[in-house]
Amino acid sequence: METLLGKFENYVAEHNICSHGDRILLAVSGGVDSMVMLSLFAQSGYRIGVAHCNFQLRGPEAEEDEQLVAECAEKLGVPHYNIRFDTLREMERTGESVQMAARRLRYDWFDSLCDEHGYTHIAIAHHGDDSVETFFINLLRGTGLRGLTGISVTNGRLIRPLLFSTRKEILDYALQKKIPFREDSSNASTKYLRNKIRLGIVPRIKEISPQFTETMTSNVERLTAAQGFIDRGMALLRQQVVLSRGDVHTIEVDRIDPMLPVQFVVYELLRGFHFNPEVINQLYHSFENEGQSTGKHFYSRDYAAYIDRRRIIVMPIPADDTCELEADAQTRRLSCGGNIIRFERLEVDDLDTLQQPDNVALIDESKLRYPLRVRRWRDGDSFVPFGMSGHKKVSDFLVDSKVSLPDKRRQFVVVSDGEIVWIVGRRVDERFRVGSATENVLRLTAEIDPA
Template structure:
C-alpha cells in the first residue's frame, strides 16, 4: 500500500468536516503516522455499543471516511444483548452508514471446543468480520482498542508467558485489522463523549472480576497507577519501542508464510515442513498460535517427527493432520453457531433431520388457521426478511398466542414439560430480533393472523422423507 501522506489526510479532513478538535486531529495524525489506510479506503468498524467503539465510529464519521458498522450479538446477556443490537443498528442509521449484524450461540461453541466464552467470542467475531470484509469489499477492519486496553494486554500476556510478541501489547496493525484509537487514553475518550453528547451502552459484565481482563482492569491496574498515574501511557511508549523489533520479525514471518503455506479452493491449508531451524520453529509456533492452537498442542506439533504421519490435532478453528513432510489443515464449519437465514423467496429450509416448507396464501373469507403445532400461520405484513432461525438462548421471551404479556421461553417450555435435552435444541424463528414462532410449539401473538391480515405466510415443519 502506498505511504499515507499527512497532507492528503488533513486536506481530506478540512474539505469534509464541519469542525475539528484535538481528539479528531490526533486521530488523523495517528492514522498517518502508522500508515493505517488511505482516505478513500472502505473500513469496517466493529461496534459493540460501548463507549470506545461509539467514539471510534463518531471519529470516522466526523472525518468523513468511508466506513460501515459490524455488530455481533454473542447471546450471553439475554435482553441486554438484544438491546445492544437495537442501539447499534439505530446508531448506524444515524450515521447513515451500512450496518452488518449476526447472532452467535457463543456458549455452545465454547462448550464444544472446551474454551472460555471470551476466547469463543473472539474467534467467532474475527472470523465473521473477515467474512464481511471480503464479501462487502472493505479494505480493513477497525477495532476501538485504546492505550489502557494495550497496557492490560501486556500484563495479561506476562501472566501467560507469551514471549516477545506479548510485550508490544495490541498491535496497531495486524494484517487487515487496524486499531486507530491506540493513541487515546480513557480521559480523552470521556472528554470527547461529553463534548459530542454521545450515548453508549454499558456492558454489565465489564464489572465482573471473574474475567481475567476485568480483574487486571479493576484490581491490578489501579495499583500500578498509584505508583505512576500515567502508567498506561508509559507502558504504551515501552510497547512502541518493542514494536520496532517485532516489526522486523513480522517481515520475516510474512516471507515465511508466503514460501511455506499454500491453500486450495476449499480453504484447506498445506504447510511444507522444511529442515528444522530456530527460525523455522519460531515461525511455525507463531502461525499455529494465530489459528488458536494452545501452547501444549503447539509444542507437540512442532516437535513431532515428520516421518510419523497421521497424528491429528484440533483447535477451535482447524483440524491439523501431520502428513508426509507437511501439515494439512482443514477449517471447521462454524455455521451451526450462526442463525439460519430465511429469505422471502425461499420455499424449503434444511433444518438437519427436518425441513421447513414455506407457502404464501391470500387470506380469503373461508381461510382457517390450522391447529397443528408443526404449522405456523403468520401475518406476512408483520414479518421483516430475512428471518432468523436459531436455538433458544438465555433471556429469550415472546408473547404467547392469545396473550399480550411477555413470557420467558424457558418458562414456557418448562410449563409444557419439555425435557431439558430437547429444550436445548428447540428452535426459534425471529423477525427483526423478535420471536415470531417457537418452532413446533407456539407462535407469538404479535404475528398472528387477524381480521386485518391480507396475506398469510405459512411455515410447515416436516420430517425428511
Template sequence: MLPLSQFQDFIEQQKLFVQGNRILLAVSGGKDSVLMLHLFKAIGVNVGVAHCNFNLRADEAQRDESFVALLAKNFELPFYVTHFDTKKYAAENKISTQMAARELRYHWFEEIRYREAYDYIALAQQQNDAVETVLINLTRGTGISGLHGILPKRDFLIRPLLFLNRQEIDEIVRVNNIDFVEDSSNVSTKYTRNKIRLQVVPHLQEINPNLEKTFAENIARFAELEAFLDIEVQKLAHEILIQRSDGVYISLAEISRLNPQKLLLYELLKPFNFGENVVHEIIDSLKALSGTHFFSSTHQAIINRNDLVIVEKNTTVTANQFIHPATENIVFGNVEVSLMFTGEVKFEKNLNKAFVNADKLIFPLVLRNWQNGDKFIPLGMRNLKKVSDYFIDAKVPLHLKSTTPILVNGNGEIIWIAGMRQDNRYKLTTATKKVAIFGLKIK
C-alpha cells in the first residue's frame, strides 16, 4: 500500500502547494521519481511528466526515455522530453558533467513550467539525498545555507519525498510491485555524490542507524537558524547600508564593530556576490589606504576614506560622446546631459546646471571621463588646477573619479566637471549675448 496519508500530511505541513495547483513532475525513470508519480496520481493532483535525456549512457538513456514516455501514456498525462549534449555544454562552460546536467535540466524545467502554466516543479529527492548534499557541502566548505541542504520548498521547486529515506522507498516499491529502470551510473564511484553514498554514509550509519532521521531534524534546525539570521541581517542592513545615487556605502567603523564580524559582513555582502575569501581580504584591509579595490562577479568594493563603497562593475569608463548645437539630450553612462540656448543672461546656483557663454563654444563638444593630466580653472579662480587635485580637495569618492562626465570644448579646454564645478573661462559676463545651459540628470 502506498503511504498516501504521510505524503499528504507532508505536503500540508510544508505548504508545498494547494488544491488546484498544476505540478510538473521531473521523472527520470528511477525508483524515487516513479514512486513520486504514483503518489501524485493516487491523490488526484493535476500533473505533467518531464524527462531529460542527457545522452550520457547511450542505449540505457534511450531505454529510460522510452520507459517514462510509456508510463506517462499509461497514466494519460502530458509528457515533455528534451535531449541535451551535456558533454559539449560542460566543455564550453568549463564545468563538470554533473554540474552541466544540473544547469541544463533546471533551466529546461523552468521553461516548461512557465510555458505550460504549471505552478511548481516536483523533484524526487529524499532524505538520503539530503544527507549526501550536506556532507558534500561540508567537505567543500559552506555557509549556513549549505548546512540545511535540500529544502522541501524553494521558489517554484518542491521536494515532496523528503519524508522518506532510501530504504523505505525500496520497500514501498517492492511491496507495491512498481516498475522502474535502474541507472547503472548510480554504482560508479566516479562521481562525488556516489562516493559519499557508497563509501561514506554506510560508515556513518554504523554509528547512527537512524542517520537520515537525525539529519532531517538537524536540517530543519539549520533552516530555522538561517531564517533567523536573514531577519537579523536585514535589520542590520537597514541600519548600516546607506544607498546613495553613486553606490552603497558602509562605514568602516560600523564594519569594525560587527560581531561576529566575518559572518555578518559575509551576509551583508552576499547580495553583491562577494565570496568568503574576499570578505576576509576586506576585513584585513580595514586600515588600508583609500583606493583599495575588491571584486565579485558583478560588483566592486572600494575603500574610500572612511567608507567601503559598493558599485556595479559596469560603472566604468564610458565612450566619448559628441555634442552638437542641435543636441538636446545625450546619455552618458548612468546620467543624461541636456543642452539648451537662451538670450536671457542669467544663472542659477545649481551644481547640476552649467551656464556657459555660448559664443566661446567650439563644436562639436566632447563629453568624456576624466583623464590623467586634465586641468581646468575652477569658477571664481584664476589659475589652472589639476582635476585630480580638485577631486581630492572636494573629497570626491574614488569610484566617481573615473565616471564623472567632463565637458570639453572643441579647443581641448574643460568647460564643466558635470555636477561639480564649471570652468571660470566660460562664465557669464556683462558682454555675454547668448547662454548655453547644460543640465545633468541621473537616469
C-alpha cells in the first residue's frame, strides 16, 4: 500500500504544485495537519521555511503551540518566523468577526514574509475533509456553483498539497511516525459553523456512506471542472456584451442570447466587480422593473452600478458619491461601499447585556422614523454623541477619534428623519440610545463585506 509520503510526492508532481527549485513557506499552527505537512516537505527535500501565528486568543494553549512549532523547526534546521497578533483589538477596530480578522492578519503577514525572504509559495495544510466541509458551508450560504467547488489546489502563491488526503490518514500517519502535534481545544466547540458540520453533519452521513469523503472529493472535482467550463464561456460572452472605456464598463444586456439564463450571466459579469449576490439580485430586479430603477445606484466594495435603459453601467465609486441607501422596517441587511449593515429587531428582554463592541449599535426603535438612510457622512453633519448633551460635528468627532483620512472617506452614518442615529462602527447618538423605557430594540451590526 502506498504510504502517505508517496501519495504526497505523487500528488505534488501530478498537479505541478511546486518544484524542488522553489522556496516554500509552510503555515504551521502546531496542529496535526500542519505538523504532518512539515514532516512530508522536510522528508521530500524541499527548501522550506516555517511561519507560525499566535492570535493570543487561547492563553497558555497558544503559547505551547508556539513553542512546539519553534522547537520542531529548529530541530529540522529550517528558518522559522513567529508573530503575535492582538486579534481582539483588530476586531474592535474593523468590526470583523474573529475568523475574518485572523484570516486577513495571517495572509497579509505571509505575503510580507514571501516578499522579504524570497518565498515563491505559501503551503496551507487543508485536506480533503476541509474541502468537503467548505462545500457544506457554501451550500448553506447560497454561494452558487462556484462555492461548491471546495478548496482549490493552487491560488496565486497559495498551495494546498494535502487535499488528496483525509483527516484520518493524516492522524494515523502522525501517530505511526510519532510526529508531535497539539490539539486545539476549540476544535471540539460547536460555536463555529465549520465545527457544527464537522462534528454533527458529516459523522451522520458517514454512518450511511463510509466512503463519503472520497465520494465528495470526486464530486467536488467534477463541479470544479463544470465551473471551469462556465468561466471559459463567460470569458467569450464578456467580449461580446461588455464595452469598456477606461474605468467605465457597460453591460449591453440585450446582446445576451435570450436562450441563455440571462440573470445568471448578469450575475457572473457583476461578480467580477465584487458585487455580492444580494446586491446583484436587487439590481436585476430593478432592471426587470425599469420604473423602479431611476437614479438608483448599487454598490460593491469599489464599484457603483446603475441602470441606463437596457444597459448596466459599472464604474469606480466616485469620491463625492454618498452611497445612500434606504432601509425600511423589514430590511435585514444593506451592503454599501465595502460595508455590510445587518438589522435585527429584538425585545429589550432578549438582550444579555447593553455592553456591545463598537461595530454593534443598540437603538430604541420607537424613536426611529422610517425609512432609515445609510450614507457616507458629509460636511455639516452633526450628532449628539452617546453620554453627552450637546451637538458635535461629525468632522470634529472623527478628528478627535484620530480617524485616518482614508477611513474618514469610508465613514458611514445611519440617519432617521434627517438626524444621525449612529456613526457606523464608532458612536451611537444619545437621543436614540436604549433606556429604561425601551421595549423594542433595533440592533445594527457593521461588518466588512468579504465579497
